Amino acid sequence: MTELRERDAMMCRTCGNEERASEGYPCTECGTFICVICSFRGVMRCRACNARLAEQDFPNTPSREIPLIDWPEH
Ligand SMILES: [Zn+2]
């Protein structure tokens, strides 16, 4: 009975894949597990943190009324 299954598999909080925890990285915000594949893609934060920070990065842009071109009257 050889059980070679490694016990360090963790679910990546970004892509949802189960990857080896020893090869992953912690989220820079909350420290949760991010797999090495995502970090290769440049993902440094988990999905939840990305979503949260995305809202902060893009504050509700004030819908400024850009005046249209003044069409000359006929
Ligand atoms: Zn991942």
Ligand SMILES: [Zn+2]
């Ligand atoms: Zn996070």
